[in-house]
Amino acid sequence: MKNGRACRVHFFGFSLxxxxxxxxxxxxxxxxxxxxxxxxxxxLAIEEAKNLADWLERAFIKSNVTKQRFQIIxxxxxxxxxxINWTSSSGSKKEIYESGGRALFTVPSGGVxxxxxxxxxxxxxxxxxxxxxxxxxxxxxxxxxxxxxSRFGRVRVSEFPP
Numbered sequence: 001m002k003n004g005r006a007c008r009v010h011f012f013g014f015s016l017x018x019x020x021x022x023x024x025x026x027x028x029x030x031x032x033x034x035x036x037x038x039x040x041x042x043x044l045a046i047e048e049a050k051n052l053a054d055w056l057e058r059a060f061i062k063s064n065v066t067k068q069r070f071q072i073i074x075x076x077x078x079x080x081x082x083x084i085n086w087t088s089s090s091g092s093k094k095e096i097y098e099s100g101g102r103a104l105f106t107v108p109s110g111g112v113x114x115x116x117x118x119x120x121x122x123x124x125x126x127x128x129x130x131x132x133x134x135x136x137x138x139x140x141x142x143x144x145x146x147x148x149x150s151r152f153g154r155v156r157v158s159e160f161p162p
């Protein structure tokens with residue numbers, strides 16, 4: 001009581017129906033706000049694995065048509081680049097595949113694979129497996145895809161190791 005008069009207290013808030021409507025709207029937007037970025041990064045890495053496989057396959061086709069040797073140069077460190085070194089009597093020319101940070105590549109054993117189109121297989125090696133990671137995965141926590149190159153120049157992308 002104030003000065004002998006009764007005071008009415010007014011509560012300003014939501015009615016039950018308004019509260020339910022506001023909660024249902026929030027429930028629609030919360031899943032959209034928390035969609036993990038890793039899923040979209042994973043899709044980009046898968047796309048880059050396919051692009052790398054296509055690029056390598058074109059190199060094998062070009063080599064078989066032109067009868068020019070090349071080397072596939074893989075690194076055992078994570079890198080967004082992959083290299084092909086074309087060798088000929090006039091010198092060498094390096095081609096670079098770049099993922100633009102959407103994926104990282106590594107070849108666990110590292111090294112170089114030589115392809116000779118005259119014999120039709122990778123020399124001194126049974127093949128090569130390239131591991132593909134998300135562009136932000138510097139810790140190698142999860143291999144997203146494997147790009148598998150057979151000794152005979154067949155290139156495929158797999159979810160599982162060979």
